[in-house]
Amino acid sequence: MPLHVCVVGSGPAGFYVAKKLLKRFDFARVDILERLPAPFGLVRSGVAPDHPETKVVINQFSRTAEDERCRFFGNVCLGTDVSLEELRKNYHVVVLAYGAESDHRLGIPGEDLEGVFSARQFVWWYNGHPDGKDLPINLNDVETAVVLGQGNVALDVARILLRSPSELSSTDIAEHAVKALRTSRIRKVYVVGRRGPVQAACTAKELREILGLKGVEIVINEADLQTTDCDLEELQSSRIHKRVFDLFCKSATFTKCAGRDKQLQFVFFRAPVSLLAAEDGIHVRGVHLQKTRLEGNHPRKLVGTGEFEELDCGLVLKSIGYKSLPVPDLPFDHKKGVVPNYFGRVRSSDATNETERGLYVAGWLKRGPTGIIGTNEVCAQEVVTSIEEDVNRAVVSNLKEVPGSVGLESILSEKNKRYITFEGWERLNETEMEKGAVKGKPREKIVGIDEALAIGLAKEKE
Amino acid sequence: MAKKTRKRWIEVTFVTKEGDRKTIRVPVGMSMLEAAHENDIELEGACEGSLACSTCHVIVKDEKFYRMLKEPSDEENDMLDLAFGLTETSRLGCQVIAKPELNGMELALPAATRNFAVDGHVPKPH
Numbered sequence: 001m002p003l004h005v006c007v008v009g010s011g012p013a014g015f016y017v018a019k020k021l022l023k024r025f026d027f028a029r030v031d032i033l034e035r036l037p038a039p040f041g042l043v044r045s046g047v048a049p050d051h052p053e054t055k056v057v058i059n060q061f062s063r064t065a066e067d068e069r070c071r072f073f074g075n076v077c078l079g080t081d082v083s084l085e086e087l088r089k090n091y092h093v094v095v096l097a098y099g100a101e102s103d104h105r106l107g108i109p110g111e112d113l114e115g116v117f118s119a120r121q122f123v124w125w126y127n128g129h130p131d132g133k134d135l136p137i138n139l140n141d142v143e144t145a146v147v148l149g150q151g152n153v154a155l156d157v158a159r160i161l162l163r164s165p166s167e168l169s170s171t172d173i174a175e176h177a178v179k180a181l182r183t184s185r186i187r188k189v190y191v192v193g194r195r196g197p198v199q200a201a202c203t204a205k206e207l208r209e210i211l212g213l214k215g216v217e218i219v220i221n222e223a224d225l226q227t228t229d230c231d232l233e234e235l236q237s238s239r240i241h242k243r244v245f246d247l248f249c250k251s252a253t254f255t256k257c258a259g260r261d262k263q264l265q266f267v268f269f270r271a272p273v274s275l276l277a278a279e280d281g282i283h284v285r286g287v288h289l290q291k292t293r294l295e296g297n298h299p300r301k302l303v304g305t306g307e308f309e310e311l312d313c314g315l316v317l318k319s320i321g322y323k324s325l326p327v328p329d330l331p332f333d334h335k336k337g338v339v340p341n342y343f344g345r346v347r348s349s350d351a352t353n354e355t356e357r358g359l360y361v362a363g364w365l366k367r368g369p370t371g372i373i374g375t376n377e378v379c380a381q382e383v384v385t386s387i388e389e390d391v392n393r394a395v396v397s398n399l400k401e402v403p404g405s406v407g408l409e410s411i412l413s414e415k416n417k418r419y420i421t422f423e424g425w426e427r428l429n430e431t432e433m434e435k436g437a438v439k440g441k442p443r444e445k446i447v448g449i450d451e452a453l454a455i456g457l458a459k460e461k462e
Numbered sequence: 463m464a465k466k467t468r469k470r471w472i473e474v475t476f477v478t479k480e481g482d483r484k485t486i487r488v489p490v491g492m493s494m495l496e497a498a499h500e501n502d503i504e505l506e507g508a509c510e511g512s513l514a515c516s517t518c519h520v521i522v523k524d525e526k527f528y529r530m531l532k533e534p535s536d537e538e539n540d541m542l543d544l545a546f547g548l549t550e551t552s553r554l555g556c557q558v559i560a561k562p563e564l565n566g567m568e569l570a571l572p573a574a575t576r577n578f579a580v581d582g583h584v585p586k587p588h
């Protein structure tokens with residue numbers, strides 16, 4: 001009897017889980033649900049357009065989807081088109097890997113002014129995510145942007161603002177974004193962190209890249225590069241922080257270069273206190289910051305010094321962390337924004353060690369929004385090992401028969417909900433590549449849901 | 463005496479996560495990532511050798527062989543920063559190219575054990 005598995009979310013976590021389950025159990029049937037017409041999660045809508053090498057992993061995911069024991073159901077959203085309860089009735093195993101589609105908030109005044117966006121919204125906008133296409137962003141009347149946060153996502157968004165549009169136009173960036181960037185007047189981007197260059201959360205690869213951007217002058221306050229004994233200890237114990245810090249130091253010694261009309265300034269030891277409104281009371285005009293310093297030793301505490309400072313800007317991008325959203329009937333840790341779990345088994349609540357039979361979680365929804373694509377491979381391995389243990393102990397299936405895909409299909413057809421198969425996606429994929437080829441881009445993403453559905457559902461038998 | 467021809471292939475032993483050993487022949491010039499794939503050894507290679515991920519991380523078991531390899535580039539080091547279970551003799555499989563001197567080399571795949579703290583992983587790139 002087959003082991004019916006439903007994976008919700010087609011990002012790296014979902015695909016790695018699917019791949020490993022198919023490999024581990026030759027009697028497994030895996031259905032992958034995805035709310036969008038297109039698969040691959042943040043590999044498509046997060047990874048920057050100028051990082052095509054990173055997206056090569058899509059080839060591997062596609063091979064998984066083409067396995068005859070795997071089916072893709074695009075355009076099907078857990079929570080609206082199908083409930084968790086329905087899925088659990090129809091499958092032996094449900095693995096939730098639907099990522100993190102919301103944001104942490106700063107919780108300071110002015111956060112909802114016009115011109116203030118989360119990095120997630122901005123990334124969705126330039127990457128052609130269907131929910132990001134109407135972002136009310138105006139780059140024409142703005143010369144200065146502030147990015148709050150210094151992780152890789154912060155560097156991604158700063159780089160997209162600063163990179164020359166002619167370089168971006170040969171990537172798979174969304175058409176509306178490159179159009180807006182062509183007329184952008186942004187010349188200066190501040191990247192602001194609460195801590196110092198020793199603690200910066202970015203990786204060396206991303207930092208190296210942005211420090212070498214054509215036509216961009218880098219500004220770093222040399223005083224910020226002074227280290228304490230405690231800093232040195234931290235650097236000793238972390239290879240990545242050490243390499244990042246070395247890059248900051250190297251670039252600070254480059255003095256003003258002529259012929260660079262854009263500027264990137266790293267601002268360390270500043271915490272946002274409020275976002276300031278322009279005279280119209282509607283638009284953002286600046287960021288009010290408090291200076292900070294690290295005090296004490298193991299653990300070091302970040303404290304405000306009581307000195308304040310303002311940065312003028314017309315655009316603020318908050319890059320302070322993604323956050324997952326709950327769905328009905330799912331145990332959820334609202335504070336951390338993740339699903340409580342024991343090696344990937346969903347725990348019935350934060351407070352107990354009891355787990356939910358046949359229900360698992362993987363990826364950002366499990367661990368929180370950190371880690372690279374490869375981290376999800378390790379994470380998926382952990383979840384699949386748990387599933388394997390549970391199947392062996394007959395905890396999961398008891399091998400009671402459940403309908404699997406057939407059940408899902410009847411739920412969807414009752415609700416008149418049409419889904420995109422992997423062949424449907426491949427048709428969409430080809431259309432995107434053809435549209436891109438004309439413009440010298442690897443693809444032109446189809447951003448509108450209706451257009452994507454029209455292509456993805458065409459010729460589909462009822 | 464006829465000049466001894468240089469070896470066209472070498473023997474490399476992979477030690478899997480479970481500790482199983484598998485010795486394969488690798489043609490000179492081929493990367494360890496490709497060789498692993500041709501021989502069904504479970505080594506990820508998410509970016510297919512384009513230096514954009516660290517999923518083909520291998521550990522060179524003998525320092526002697528490690529020292530025979532070309533130094534890692536900045537780009538490889540950037541990726542190694544993010545590899546799980548990094549050691550002093552870690553490399554990316556896609557950057558280790560078979561050459562005659564490497565005959566007999568052993569490569570271990572880093573074990574992500576059950577208790578591996580995925581959540582406690584130090585670098586927080588995203």
Ligand SMILES: Cc1cc2nc3c(=O)[nH]c(=O)nc-3n(C[C@H](O)[C@H](O)[C@H](O)COP(=O)(O)OP(=O)(O)OC[C@H]3O[C@@H](n4cnc5c(N)ncnc54)[C@H](O)[C@@H]3O)c2cc1C
Nearest residue numbers: 009011012013035041042046077078098099363364372373
């Ligand atoms: C801006 C950005 C840039 C990044 N760049 C890199 C990089 O260069 N290199 C790298 O290695 N890593 C990068 N990462 C990290 C990497 O993208 C993540 O580690 C990874 O995508 C997380 O995988 P996931 O499967 O948990 O979530 P996701 O990739 O987010 O996948 C979740 C999927 O679930 C779907 N979904 C959501 N809700 C529902 C629902 N209710 N029903 C059905 N489906 C649903 C979503 O549409 C999505 O397809 C980046 C991340 C971000 C945010």
